[in-house]
Amino acid sequence: MNVTIQGYLDDKKKLVDYQLIQLLKMAEAPKQLKEAMLYSVEAGGKRLRPILMLAVIEALNSEISKGIQPACALEYIHTYSLIHDDLPAMDNDDLRRGLPTNHKKFNEATAILAGDGLLTFAFECLTRAPHLEAEQKVWLVQALSSAAGPAGMVGGQIEDIEAEGADLNLIALERVHQKKTGRLLEYAVMAGAVIAGADAQTKEKLKMFARHLGLAFQIQDDILDVEGEEERMGKPIGSDEGNKKNTYPKILGIEGAKEQLAAHFEKALDALEDAKINDTALEGIARFIIERTY
Amino acid sequence: MNVTIQGYLDDKKKLVDYQLIQLLKMAEAPKQLKEAMLYSVEAGGKRLRPILMLAVIEALNSEISKGIQPACALEYIHTYSLIHDDLPAMDNDDLRRGLPTNHKKFNEATAILAGDGLLTFAFECLTRAPHLEAEQKVWLVQALSSAAGPAGMVGGQIEDIEAEGADLNLIALERVHQKKTGRLLEYAVMAGAVIAGADAQTKEKLKMFARHLGLAFQIQDDILDVEGEEERMGKPIGSDEGNKKNTYPKILGIEGAKEQLAAHFEKALDALEDAKINDTALEGIARFIIERTY
Numbered sequence: 001m002n003v004t005i006q007g008y009l010d011d012k013k014k015l016v017d018y019q020l021i022q023l024l025k026m027a028e029a030p031k032q033l034k035e036a037m038l039y040s041v042e043a044g045g046k047r048l049r050p051i052l053m054l055a056v057i058e059a060l061n062s063e064i065s066k067g068i069q070p071a072c073a074l075e076y077i078h079t080y081s082l083i084h085d086d087l088p089a090m091d092n093d094d095l096r097r098g099l100p101t102n103h104k105k106f107n108e109a110t111a112i113l114a115g116d117g118l119l120t121f122a123f124e125c126l127t128r129a130p131h132l133e134a135e136q137k138v139w140l141v142q143a144l145s146s147a148a149g150p151a152g153m154v155g156g157q158i159e160d161i162e163a164e165g166a167d168l169n170l171i172a173l174e175r176v177h178q179k180k181t182g183r184l185l186e187y188a189v190m191a192g193a194v195i196a197g198a199d200a201q202t203k204e205k206l207k208m209f210a211r212h213l214g215l216a217f218q219i220q221d222d223i224l225d226v227e228g229e230e231e232r233m234g235k236p237i238g239s240d241e242g243n244k245k246n247t248y249p250k251i252l253g254i255e256g257a258k259e260q261l262a263a264h265f266e267k268a269l270d271a272l273e274d275a276k277i278n279d280t281a282l283e284g285i286a287r288f289i290i291e292r293t294y
Numbered sequence: 295m296n297v298t299i300q301g302y303l304d305d306k307k308k309l310v311d312y313q314l315i316q317l318l319k320m321a322e323a324p325k326q327l328k329e330a331m332l333y334s335v336e337a338g339g340k341r342l343r344p345i346l347m348l349a350v351i352e353a354l355n356s357e358i359s360k361g362i363q364p365a366c367a368l369e370y371i372h373t374y375s376l377i378h379d380d381l382p383a384m385d386n387d388d389l390r391r392g393l394p395t396n397h398k399k400f401n402e403a404t405a406i407l408a409g410d411g412l413l414t415f416a417f418e419c420l421t422r423a424p425h426l427e428a429e430q431k432v433w434l435v436q437a438l439s440s441a442a443g444p445a446g447m448v449g450g451q452i453e454d455i456e457a458e459g460a461d462l463n464l465i466a467l468e469r470v471h472q473k474k475t476g477r478l479l480e481y482a483v484m485a486g487a488v489i490a491g492a493d494a495q496t497k498e499k500l501k502m503f504a505r506h507l508g509l510a511f512q513i514q515d516d517i518l519d520v521e522g523e524e525e526r527m528g529k530p531i532g533s534d535e536g537n538k539k540n541t542y543p544k545i546l547g548i549e550g551a552k553e554q555l556a557a558h559f560e561k562a563l564d565a566l567e568d569a570k571i572n573d574t575a576l577e578g579i580a581r582f583i584i585e586r587t588y
Binding site: 029032087089107109110113116117120123137141150161 | 321322326327378381384401403404407409415417420422427428429432435438440443444445449452
């Protein structure tokens with residue numbers, strides 16, 4: 001299973017990478033701006049969100065050619081959010097994926113504009129996607145702007161900054177995560193369903209799948225963070241007094257977090273079974289998300 | 295004429311101001327983010343772009359209720375661009391319209407996110423606009439993202455930064471202006487035409503109107519800048535060696551700039567006459583743009 005899904009992920013990643021770069025290269029933009037946008041897009045990543053969208057379309061027996069441009073739009077949004085998050089006024093990170101962050105490679109003004117440019121370009125991409133009805137495009141723009149905007153990712157980002165140093169309980173933590181990362185993962189799944197023309201019932205099941213997958217994704221992220229940090233520090237840090245970051249392991253302990261992870265994974269698989277689209281790549285992607293080590 | 299158009303502008307500004315604030319207040323967003331977005335939106339401005347869109351709809355005898363939400367979306371985009379332009383890494387301005395800039399009132403991270411939030415929210419607004427067909431919404435999202443994105447405003451912004459200190463000729467200066475401000479003004483006019491369901495010929499004339507109006511707007515902006523600066527400095531600055539900013543008066547002299555202004559104004563009015571929509575508020579708005587002192 002793991003060998004198969006890895007091959008699937010690799011294939012789809014290649015497809016997405018190629019289109020992400022092609023669309024941007026063909027876009028009209030001043031040289032330095034295009035270079036800066038391409039730099040962060042080319043820096044790569046797992047491309048989980050776009051792959052998830054394409055996998056839903058395939059699981060529903062529709063054509064992925066309809067989903068490629070919307071998948072790219074979603075990844076541009078994700079990329080812009082990383083560029084802005086890394087800025088000195090935000091997380092002030094010098095490195096991302098082993099490379100200088102956008103504002104380190106270029107400069108702060110360019111990084112702000114590259115982020116703004118990718119965010120705006122994402123919506124243009126959606127409206128230019130081939131093989132889609134106008135109603136589908138309107139749905140996609142509305143759902144993406146809602147998931148990425150003040151009610152979603154941007155809102156979660158500011159709540160995350162505000163929560164730094166405060167002790168969140170599980171409900172508050174899940175609310176922040178739902179906005180910061182959950183909404184965009186949910187969008188990936190639901191966009192696939194809308195593009196494939198899924199019926200209302202299937203959409204409902206897929207929404208459950210997406211919710212649990214999003215939470216599982218975030219819990220695994222937190223576990224990886226803590227275990228990675230422990231490895232680096234050579235000591236357990238779960239109960240560290242100086243640990244200001246709100247994470248699942250901090251609230252539930254590492255074992256409690258792993259139990260929650262397994263529970264959400266099971267519920268995600270149940271939802272796929274209810275929708276009768278288990279035994280597709282979606283199951284493998286869910287498994288990859290909870291078992292991944294990066 | 296001027297009394298009438300001032301009344302028209304005031305009325306429309308009130309309408310736009312009210313809707314801009316209502317839509318944002320109803321939006322789902324964390325408290326501090328909403329406060330920061332509202333702060334810059336409430337700081338006001340002439341609301342020229344949204345008013346222009348509504349005036350085109352009226353001139354074409356359609357209902358402005360169709361245009362109010364798209365008009366607000368455009369103003370949110372304009373507002374986000376001001377917030378990001380004022381950031382320390384960009385123009386580093388402490389004041390805008392006599393008030394502390396967003397990052398001074400709140401902080402840099404909040405200002406970046408408030409800008410991102412407004413930009414994203416603008417597209418959601420467009421898709422939720424009442425009384426419009428899906429095809430019209432797709433056109434609006436595509437045209438707005440193109441006008442505001444890498445090929446338009448964001449691209450013009452980076453070219454403007456790059457051109458600082460360099461001597462641009464008239465053609466290069468117009469290209470930067472066309473991207474930085476012209477594309478959004480053109481969008482305002484063309485969005486009005488699409489919302490009103492104008493025919494192809496009328497759209498063509500309105501595009502000419504918008505082009506010349508945009509250039510007139512920018513020339514008057516430059517003239518006001520130079521004259522305002524001269525008043526403040528107590529000496530003419532047009533030929534100042536230390537003047538690094540590329541403006542029409544710097545290239546053409548103040549008289550040459552005024553001649554160009556008058557020529558573009560005439561051509562804008564000619565286009566209205568060709569479209570048989572002269573003698574509407576559009577003529578007054580054009581006159582206001584070239585005669586304004588702020």
